[in-house]
Amino acid sequence: MSALIEALRRRLPAERVITDELRRLAYGTDGSFYRLIPEVVAVVDDEDEVRDVIALARSHQRPVTFRAAGTSLCGQAVTDGVLVLLGEGLATCRIAADGATVEVGPAIIGAEVNRRLAPLGCKIGPDPASINAAKIGGIAANNSSGMCCGTAQNSYNTLAAIRVLLADGSLLDTADAASVAAFRSSHAALLGRLAALSAGIKADEALCARIRSKYKIKNTTGYSLNALVDFDDPVDILAHLMIGSEGTLGFISRVTYRTVPEYAHKASALVFFPDMDSACRAVAGLKSAPVDAVELLDRASLRAVADKPGMPPLLRELADGATALLIETRGPSAAALSERMAAVLAELARHPLIEAPAFTTDAAEIDRMWNVRKGTFPAVGAVRKPGTTVIIEDIAVAVPDLAACCLDLQHLFARHGYHEAIIFGHALEGNVHFVFTQDFGIESEVARYAAFMDELCTLLVDKYDGSLKAEHGTGRNMAPFVELEWGAQAYALMKEIKRLFDPEELLNPGVIINDDAQAHLKHLKPMPAAGELYAPVDRCIECGFCEPQCPSHGLTLSPRQRIVGWRELSRRKAAGEAPGELGHDYLYMGLDTCATCGLCSTACPVGIETGALTRAVRGENLSSVARMLGRVAANNFGATQALARGALKAGHLAESVLGTPLLARLTGGAWKAGMPRPQPAGRATPAATGDKVVYFPTCAGRMFGADTPEHALSATVIRVLERAGYAPFVPDGIDALCCGQSFASRGLAAEADGKSAELEAVLRHASEDGRYPIVLDASACSLRMKAFLGERLPVYDLVEFAHDALLPRLMLAKKTEPVLIHLNCSARRMDFERKLTQLARACAEQVTLPAEVKCCGFGGDRGFVVPELNAHALRKLAADIPAGCCGGYSSNQTCEIGLTAATGLPYRSIVHLLDECSREAMRQASC
Numbered sequence: 064m065s066a067l068i069e070a071l072r073r074r075l076p077a078e079r080v081i082t083d084e085l086r087r088l089a090y091g092t093d094g095s096f097y098r099l100i101p102e103v104v105a106v107v108d109d110e111d112e113v114r115d116v117i118a119l120a121r122s123h124q125r126p127v128t129f130r131a132a133g134t135s136l137c138g139q140a141v142t143d144g145v146l147v148l149l150g151e152g153l154a155t156c157r158i159a160a161d162g163a164t165v166e167v168g169p170a171i172i173g174a175e176v177n178r179r180l181a182p183l184g185c186k187i188g189p190d191p192a193s194i195n196a197a198k199i200g201g202i203a204a205n206n207s208s209g210m211c212c213g214t215a216q217n218s219y220n221t222l223a224a225i226r227v228l229l230a231d232g233s234l235l236d237t238a239d240a241a242s243v244a245a246f247r248s249s250h251a252a253l254l255g256r257l258a259a260l261s262a263g264i265k266a267d268e269a270l271c272a273r274i275r276s277k278y279k280i281k282n283t284t285g286y287s288l289n290a291l292v293d294f295d296d297p298v299d300i301l302a303h304l305m306i307g308s309e310g311t312l313g314f315i316s317r318v319t320y321r322t323v324p325e326y327a328h329k330a331s332a333l334v335f336f337p338d339m340d341s342a343c344r345a346v347a348g349l350k351s352a353p354v355d356a357v358e359l360l361d362r363a364s365l366r367a368v369a370d371k372p373g374m375p376p377l378l379r380e381l382a383d384g385a386t387a388l389l390i391e392t393r394g395p396s397a398a399a400l401s402e403r404m405a406a407v408l409a410e411l412a413r414h415p416l417i418e419a420p421a422f423t424t425d426a427a428e429i430d431r432m433w434n435v436r437k438g439t440f441p442a443v444g445a446v447r448k449p450g451t452t453v454i455i456e457d458i459a460v461a462v463p464d465l466a467a468c469c470l471d472l473q474h475l476f477a478r479h480g481y482h483e484a485i486i487f488g489h490a491l492e493g494n495v496h497f498v499f500t501q502d503f504g505i506e507s508e509v510a511r512y513a514a515f516m517d518e519l520c521t522l523l524v525d526k527y528d529g530s531l532k533a534e535h536g537t538g539r540n541m542a543p544f545v546e547l548e549w550g551a552q553a554y555a556l557m558k559e560i561k562r563l564f565d566p567e568e569l570l571n572p573g574v575i576i577n578d579d580a581q582a583h584l585k586h587l588k589p590m591p592a593a594g595e596l597y598a599p600v601d602r603c604i605e606c607g608f609c610e611p612q613c614p615s616h617g618l619t620l621s622p623r624q625r626i627v628g629w630r631e632l633s634r635r636k637a638a639g640e641a642p643g644e645l646g647h648d649y650l651y652m653g654l655d656t657c658a659t660c661g662l663c664s665t666a667c668p669v670g671i672e673t674g675a676l677t678r679a680v681r682g683e684n685l686s687s688v689a690r691m692l693g694r695v696a697a698n699n700f701g702a703t704q705a706l707a708r709g710a711l712k713a714g715h716l717a718e719s720v721l722g723t724p725l726l727a728r729l730t731g732g733a734w735k736a737g738m739p740r741p742q743p744a745g746r747a748t749p750a751a752t753g754d755k756v757v758y759f760p761t762c763a764g765r766m767f768g769a770d771t772p773e774h775a776l777s778a779t780v781i782r783v784l785e786r787a788g789y790a791p792f793v794p795d796g797i798d799a800l801c802c803g804q805s806f807a808s809r810g811l812a813a814e815a816d817g818k819s820a821e822l823e824a825v826l827r828h829a830s831e832d833g834r835y836p837i838v839l840d841a842s843a844c845s846l847r848m849k850a851f852l853g854e855r856l857p858v859y860d861l862v863e864f865a866h867d868a869l870l871p872r873l874m875l876a877k878k879t880e881p882v883l884i885h886l887n888c889s890a891r892r893m894d895f896e897r898k899l900t901q902l903a904r905a906c907a908e909q910v911t912l913p914a915e916v917k918c919c920g921f922g923g924d925r926g927f928v929v930p931e932l933n934a935h936a937l938r939k940l941a942a943d944i945p946a947g948c949c950g951g952y953s954s955n956q957t958c959e960i961g962l963t964a965a966t967g968l969p970y971r972s973i974v975h976l977l978d979e980c981s982r983e984a985m986r987q988a989s990c
Contacts, residue, residue, distance in 0.1 A: 067123040067145070068103050074115050079106035079150070085648040088631060089624035090130070090146060094193075094606040096452045096503065097138035097539050098588040101128075101146035108152030110316050114232050117314070120145045121230070121569060128571045129310040131169055131198035134607045136455055137538020138586075139205065139309045139574050149200060151617070153316070158183070164223050166238075166319045169200025172611055177325070178914055185322040188216030191534070192437075195666065196608045203318050205536030206283050206307035210356045211391070213492050214281055216323050217534075219289070219306045226317035227305055230565045237302050238319055247298070254297035256563055260556060261291040261300055270552060277549075281459040281494045281533035283307050285545045285575060286557045304560065309536050310571040312564040326393040328400040331429045332407075334388045335377065335417040342386035343466035345414040346490040349390070350462060352410045353403040358389040358436050359490035361469065365435070367442035367485055373431050374438075377418070385417065388490065389436050391429075392422070400424070439487050440498055441668035446483075447500040449592035449601040454501050456540070458523055459494040459533035468527055472497055475522065479515040494533040503587040513584055520544045539586070542577035593626070593633035596679035600626055602669040609663035609673070614920035614936035619652035622663035622673035628653050629676065654681055656932050658922030659808050660888035682810030690811070697806060697814040700762075701798040707766050708741035715740060732930030735964035739956075742768030742775055753790035756864075757829045759822070760793065761841040762801050763956035764972075776956065779978050780840050780861065786981055787872040791838075794829040802844040803851070808923045819851040826856055833857050838864045840972065842889035842954040843923070849893070861974060862890055862954050866898035870905055873977065874984035881909035882976065883944065883951035883968070887958045888918035895954075902973055903952060906980040913943035921961040937965040944968070952976050 071080045081087065081104035091100045102125070107113045120127045126144035133140045155168035156176055162183030167176055173194040177186040189202050190209035197207065203225075208217045224238035233249060236242040247254060264271050271292055278289045290303035305315055336342035342359060349357055362385050369378035392407055394400035404422045411420050423429060444453040460468045469486055472495075476484040481499040488495030502508040523529040524547055531541045531548050546554035561568070561576045573582060594601040609622040620628065628649050632642055642649075659674030685693070696703045714734055718726050726734045742765055764776035772778060777793075784791040794800075800822050803815035826837050833856045839845040845860035852858055859867075884903045886896050896912070903910040920926065920936025944966060951970040953959050959970040 067119060067125060070119050070123075071103065071105055071116065074119065075105060075107070075112060079108075080104075081106070083648055084643070084645045085628050085652060086620070086624075088645070089620055089627045090133075090148060091141055092588070092605055092624070092627045093130070093133040093135045093138065093140040094604070095136050095138040095141070095538065095540075096454060096501070096588050097141055097586050099141040099143040099586050101142050102144060104146045104148055106148045106150045108150040110228060110234070113147065113314050113316065114228055114234075116145065116147055117228070117230065118232055121567065124567070124569070126569050126572050129200065129204075129314055131200035131204075132172070132193075132196050132607055132610065133201075134193040134197045135201060135205065135538065136535050136606075137532070137540050139536055139538050139571065140201070141586075142571070144569075147314075149198065153200075154198075155317070162322055164319055164321055166224075166317060167199045168317055169198060169203070169315055171199050173197050173199060173202055175915070180322060181325065183322075184325055184327075186325040187320045188212045188221040188323045189218050190216075193606070193608065196606075196611055199318055200315055203306055203315050204309050206287065206534070207536070208281060208489075208534040210358060210489055212323075213489075214278070218318070218320070219287060219303055221321045221323065222303065222306060222318065223321045224319035225302045225305055225315060227302075228314040228316055230313060230567070230570055235298070235301070236317070237298060243298055253563055254301070257291075257297040257300045257304075258295075260559070261295065261297070264288075264291050264556075273550075273553070276528075277530070280461060280530060281489075281492050282530040283534055283536050284530055284532045284541060284548050285537060285554070286312075286560050288549075288553060288556060291556075307536065309538070309574050311561060311575050312570065324395070326395050328394045328397055328424070329391060329429065330393075330400055330404050330422040330424045331389065331391045331432050332420050332422045333375065333432045333435065334390060334411060334420040335381065336386045336388065337382070337415055337417060338384045339386045339469050340466045341415050342388055343462070343469070343490070345388060345411060346465060347462050348410050348413060349388075349407065350491065352407050353392055354390055354407055354491065355393045356389070356391040356489070357491040359465075359469075359486070359488055359495060360387045360389065360436065360439065361473070361486040362386065363483075364439040364442075364485035364487045368435055368438040371434075371438055371442070374435060378435075381417070387435075389432060436487065437668075439485055440496075441670075443483060443485060443498045443500065444604050445602050445669045447602070448502070449594060450504055450590055451500045451502045452588065452590050453498060453604045455496055455498045457488065457494060457496045457533045457535050458529055458531060459492060460523070460527040460529035462491075462493045464527050464529075465490060465493050465495070468523075468529065469495060471522060471526070475515070475519060479511060479518075481515070492533075504589065509584060509587070516540075516544075516583065520547055524548050537575045539574060539577070540583045542573065542575055543580050543582050545575065589634070591630050591634040591637065593630040595633070596683060597676040599669070599671045600629065600673075600676050603671055604668070606668065608666045608668060609671075612662035612666050612917050614658050614660065614918040614922075615656045615932055618932060618935040619656040622667075622671070625653045625657065625673050625677065626671075629680070650684075653677070654684070655929050656925070658888070658918055658920050658925050658932060658936070660918040660922060661892055662888050662918050665892060678807060678810050678812070680810070682812055685810055693806060693809065693811040693814050697801075697811070697818055700801050700818070704762060704766055704798060711738070711741040711766070714738065732934075733927040735926075735960055736967070737963040737969065738960065739767035739769065742766055743772070753785065753788045755835045756784060756789045756791050757826060757835050757837040758784065758791040758793050759800070759826065759837065759839050760797060761839055761844040761956075762805070764840055765798065767956050767960070774975075776840055776972055776974070779972070780838075780974050783865075783869065783873075783974055783978050783981065784838075786985075787869045789868075792829060792835075794825045796825070800825060802839070802847045804843050804847040805923055807847070816851070819848065822848065823852060823856065826858075830856060836864065836868075840954075840974070841956060842887055842893065842895070846889040846893055860890070860893060860895070860954065861972070862895045862899050862902065863893070865974065865977060866902050869977065870902065873981045874988065875905050875977070875980040876983040876987055877905075878907040878949070878976075878980060880907070880947055880949040881911060881945040882907045883948055883966075883970075884910060884912050884973070885916065885919065885951055885953040885958060885962055885970065886912060887953050887955045890954055891917065899954070899973065903976065906976045909945065911943060911945050911948070913940055915939045916943070919958045919961050921955075921957045923957060926957060926961045933961040934965065937961065940965055
């Protein structure tokens with residue numbers, strides 16, 4: 064293997080050939096309950112690199128697995144050979160002028176494609192639940208579907224063209240006539256054999272009819288044999304065989320989809336039935352109604368979410384056996400939507416219901432209903448025992464068989480002791496998921512699971528002729544059962560297809576084709592308890608939904624990967640083993656480069672904030688000296704700030720002598736271009752007239768100043784508050800006060816809470832026990848105090864107070880130049896995107912919120928300590944800066960420092976934009 068690694072390092076940049084133990088473990092983890100640790104991870108950015116890595120692996124006879132996002136639930140993205148990780152160079156997207164087609168690379172996230180298509184009123188057809196994290200490569204390779212796309216709009220049926228690299232290094236682009244012609248010449252034997260297989264199937268009426276029948280419902284078990292009956296041209300056959308092939312036949316380097324309409328007018332209804340049979344009979348009737356989604360939830364799944372915030376009270380009162388359907392219908396206009404709702408209600412009136420159904424078009428109410436559905440899977444994961452894993456499987460049967468099948472599944476769960484199991488899914492397609500928990504660390508539990516799987520597969524095949532896998536791909540869990548579902552003749556065809564494309568069996572071996580009847584019971588992922596410092600970490604199912612939110616993903620580790628590493632360290636500690644190299648690497652990759660922004664929790668199905676784990680581990684690792692210094696700083700915060708101002712002043716002096724580039728290099732990137740000057744001690748004196756509001760200038764704003772005192776943050780906030788008719792009151796002694804955020808991020812929890820308590824006492828006195836609103840000028844501090852105070856005091860972030868209270872009172876003159884805004888992680892977690900955007904739009908004609916920039920990675924002090932994190936988090940920002948942009952606005956001072964350095968544009972608090980535009984409005988009014 065060392066020879067292969069050296070060869071890879073000669074071909075790829077060294078940093079993209081990953082061999083350290085920590086990242087091999089972390090990248091060798093997907094959303095499934097399997098684990099294989101790769102010998103090497105190769106990060107590739109273009110087709111040529113993929114081709115060369117495959118060739119090198121072939122020359123050393125090592126297996127190759129391609130990995131996009133790794134959200135796979137079935138083990139398709141793990142290997143003990145060469146893991147080829149798709150880099151950002153493969154995240155391409157090109158939309159046709161009319162939006163009818165979109166050409167996408169395998170590394171772009173599905174939701175990002177839809178975001179770009181949205182202005183044209185269209186989207187891609189596949190809509191897996193993981194679309195916010197899943198990438199096109201995985202969506203196409205697994206033929207993933209979801210709640211609305213059914214079979215008509217999946218990747219197979221909306222494929223316009225495909226570009227693939229085969230195991231022998233050859234390339235076929237079906238959108239390029241020259242490429243097709245060359246391939247027909249160079250691979251005549253392969254195409255000839257595909258044509259012969261197709262002709263043979265079509266001549267066999269029984270086999271042909273069976274294949275057509277199997278694809279009347281969702282089916283991703285085995286290879287897409289329907290390609291052999293749906294097409295005559297072997298190039299078309301090859302293209303469609305690639306869909307659902309799970310990286311076992313070749314590498315999909317580009318897909319062109321025919322897009323589908325995305326209607327803006329939507330309505331949803333949550334409808335309750337007395338039993339499963341009634342609900343499923345209604346599903347059969349709804350098949351011909353104008354519905355876009357019909358989701359089934361059994362009584363167990365409804366019970367699992369009944370106590371969650373915002374759930375309908377009826378969920379707690381339903382009798383055993385009650386079943387719900389969540390129905391969505393859409394239309395190109397409000398009138399069309401009304402007609403469709405009426406048609407659906409007319410169909411529902413034919414069935415017994417617990418209460419009269421009603422549609423809503425209110426977006427918030429629709430979200431609440433769909434939260435019932437989305438909360439089912441995490442509800443099981445959240446209550447499982449430490450050390451167990453969550454298993455989710457998906458099957459499909461004909462819609463008339465759905466009720467009987469669901470009842471059989473419930474009996475099967477009870478017989479095997481899976482009493483927590485729930486059933487939900489895409490009823491309109493006869494496609495349901497079931498979820499239960501499993502302990503793979505106990506031999507008897509593995510045997511129980513094996514017996515369950517055997518009985519499940521036999522039931523589905525013999526009684527219902529159903530699909531063992533409906534939309535998640537075959538994977539390792541069902542590979543041993545492919546022949547059971549399809550029969551010997553069809554399975555032999557699949558084996559021949561594998562041999563035709565990959566005769567050496569080096570592309571993702573063991574997935575789809577696997578003759579080991581026990582393969583689904585091997586390489587099971589351990590899930591050691593690791594929640595001693597932060598209990599929620601044990602709820603992590605390693606799905607990867609968190610990754611697109613994380614600023615360090617792709618630099619070091621993502622939240623899921625941090626948890627994977629921490630679980631292994633916890634296992635070693637419990638076993639009395641040394642942490643080794645993995646433990647050493649975790650200090651930087653796991654701790655130092657975590658921004659602790661908490662955005663992972665906003666995407667996590669079970670709400671885990673990996674930053675909280677990082678803070679706890681940082682605190683555990685603090686030396687006695689570091690703890691002592693933390694206490695000294697907390698107890699002498701005014702002096703600490705004075706020292707920081709002195710250091711900042713010294714930095715500017717050094718910059719004047721050495722220049723910015725040299726000083727930045729000498730400080731390892733800690734010194735930034737455009738670094739603010741120190742803010743002089745003292746505070747602005749507010750006026751005494753107007754509606755009283757308590758204003759607390761946060762410590763970053765008190766330390767970092769502006770070119771002139773009147774442009775300092777606190778002075779600007781006071782000026783704008785007064786202009787809006789408020790009388791801001793700044794408490795005494797603020798130089799010694801802090802919300803505690805800076806201490807919490809370093810793991811100094813006690814000191815952080817102490818500072819928060821000090822601030823609470825001061826704010827309570829200043830606000831007369833909450834009589835007056837309290838405004839903080841940094842979103843990170845606002846979030847901290849909101850969480851610390853709960854409902855005890857009315858604390859407002861400057862963004863929300865400006866939106867809710869200042870906008871109605873201010874006259875604003877709009878800027879004609881475009882402006883940028885940055886929704887920092889704390890504002891994002893407080894759901895202020897709409898408010899920040901509306902503030903900016905009230906002040907400027909053109910406002911840009913870069914969609915692919917989440918947390919800036921500055922993380923309080925991370926931008927100074929590990930500046931590469933800030934640079935990595937903002938690497939995509941430059942592409943979204945509009946021509947003629949005059950600057951950017953946010954609501955965290957340190958974030959603004961990093962944004963200024965990254966773009967060369969001045970970033971300031973959003974209050975500066977309000978100040979400028981309200982001042983200009985007053986000037987114009989006086990003319």
